[in-house]
Amino acid sequence: MLHSIKQRLQKMSWKKLLAGVLILGLVVSLVSVNIIKNRKPTGIAVRTAQAEIKHIQDNVFATGRVRLVEKQEFYNYKETTVRKINVNPGESVHKGQVLGLLDEGDLADNLSKAKANYAVQQSNLEKELNPRPEEIAQARASYKKAEADYQNAQKKYQRIKQLFEQEAVSAQELEVAELELIAKETEHKNAGARLKIKESGPIGPELASLKAQVEQARIQMELAERELARTTLTAEMDGVVIAVEVAEGDHVNPGTRLITIGNTDKVEITAGVSEADSGRLKTGQKVKVTAAALPELEYTGVLHSVSPGALVQKGDRGSQIEVPVIVRITGDSAGLRTGYTVDLTITTVDMEKALVVPYEAVIEKDGEHKVYVVQNDIASEKTVQTGLDIELYTEIKSGLEEGDTVVVNPGHSLRDGAEVSAMNAPAAGRTS
Numbered sequence: 001m002l003h004s005i006k007q008r009l010q011k012m013s014w015k016k017l018l019a020g021v022l023i024l025g026l027v028v029s030l031v032s033v034n035i036i037k038n039r040k041p042t043g044i045a046v047r048t049a050q051a052e053i054k055h056i057q058d059n060v061f062a063t064g065r066v067r068l069v070e071k072q073e074f075y076n077y078k079e080t081t082v083r084k085i086n087v088n089p090g091e092s093v094h095k096g097q098v099l100g101l102l103d104e105g106d107l108a109d110n111l112s113k114a115k116a117n118y119a120v121q122q123s124n125l126e127k128e129l130n131p132r133p134e135e136i137a138q139a140r141a142s143y144k145k146a147e148a149d150y151q152n153a154q155k156k157y158q159r160i161k162q163l164f165e166q167e168a169v170s171a172q173e174l175e176v177a178e179l180e181l182i183a184k185e186t187e188h189k190n191a192g193a194r195l196k197i198k199e200s201g202p203i204g205p206e207l208a209s210l211k212a213q214v215e216q217a218r219i220q221m222e223l224a225e226r227e228l229a230r231t232t233l234t235a236e237m238d239g240v241v242i243a244v245e246v247a248e249g250d251h252v253n254p255g256t257r258l259i260t261i262g263n264t265d266k267v268e269i270t271a272g273v274s275e276a277d278s279g280r281l282k283t284g285q286k287v288k289v290t291a292a293a294l295p296e297l298e299y300t301g302v303l304h305s306v307s308p309g310a311l312v313q314k315g316d317r318g319s320q321i322e323v324p325v326i327v328r329i330t331g332d333s334a335g336l337r338t339g340y341t342v343d344l345t346i347t348t349v350d351m352e353k354a355l356v357v358p359y360e361a362v363i364e365k366d367g368e369h370k371v372y373v374v375q376n377d378i379a380s381e382k383t384v385q386t387g388l389d390i391e392l393y394t395e396i397k398s399g400l401e402e403g404d405t406v407v408v409n410p411g412h413s414l415r416d417g418a419e420v421s422a423m424n425a426p427a428a429g430r431t432s
Helices: 002-038 107-129 133-165 171-200 204-229
Strands: 044-050 052-068 071-075 080-085 098-102 232-234 239-244 257-262 267-274 286-291 294-306 311-315 318-329 341-358 363-365 368-375 378-389 393-398 405-408 418-422
Touching: 044 368, 052 318, 052 393, 071 239, 098 257, 107 204, 133 171, 267 341, 286 318, 341 378, 341 405
Parallel strands: 044 418
Antiparallel strands: 044 405, 052 267, 052 341, 071 257, 080 098, 098 232, 239 257, 267 318, 286 294, 286 341, 294 318, 311 318, 341 393, 363 368, 368 378, 368 405, 378 393, 378 418
């Protein structure tokens, strides 16, 4: 009996001892946690980030409009009437097909007259260049007659002049004789020039004048042919009818657009990029194209051209300066209709692997770019060479390595060698 009581007391003592130890351990743990929790950092509190390798991309956004690369538009050049329209929108057409007719008016008569005048001028030039023998003989005879008339006029003038000096005739008679002499002299010279042309052909100004008359007649004939041809609306390419903007019987004024055809397999986008973004553009950059009318589709393109000049565009938000660009679709363009409004995402930077830090980590100091690298709770100032700036990051070309811990927004109070405490508890930086 006494032995069992003794054993029971021993068991209770061990239980109490174990419970006491557990309670003591718990108290020590709570005290340690409170000490750690209440311990204040000794360095300057900073926010840090790590230099890391990322795929970076920068884009420029714009809105544009779809248009055909290859198209033919028909306009009328004179006030006229539409005689015939042979096609409808959406129809396929082939090169040489007559799409419509306009009223000719008096254009056919004008062409006939122009052709006749051209023939006359050519004939005149040919006659002067290659005269017939009888024409040369006639010119010689005319010259001889003019020469004889001129000699007779000279003799007559000398006789009248002698009589005038003897006061046998009046001054009026002398004047008449002098005028007649001048006239015969002129006729003699002209006849000599005509004979020379007949014998040797026209030269100098005479030949130039004749050729000019022929050339002017040819131009007038070609203009008349062109005006008449414009009344027949003929396709100069294979394609699709995009628009028919008139009907048979319509009276149309000069400059009215009649029909448009085009190659719907080849489209491009015209757009304007803001002045601030234009400096990042280069031909050949990739472009993503989306359209509100086709929300499920995405098209690919390339920046085909960037205008060397800028234009002032007026809109609902006032005027802004834009640089015109053209984007060519490089893939399938099915569904993109001419006139559609589209959104463009032009990729100006696309680097698979670039060392970057948050852009707030880089500061400019003494004309150089600086960052503060944290090692063992010490901030060390380092000079870095930066590259591209994108929305959230700055590329670091030299001065840092992947995994380096840098201070974000170091401010002007942080100094080289300062003790810091990271608020966001980053992973430990690399050690040398």
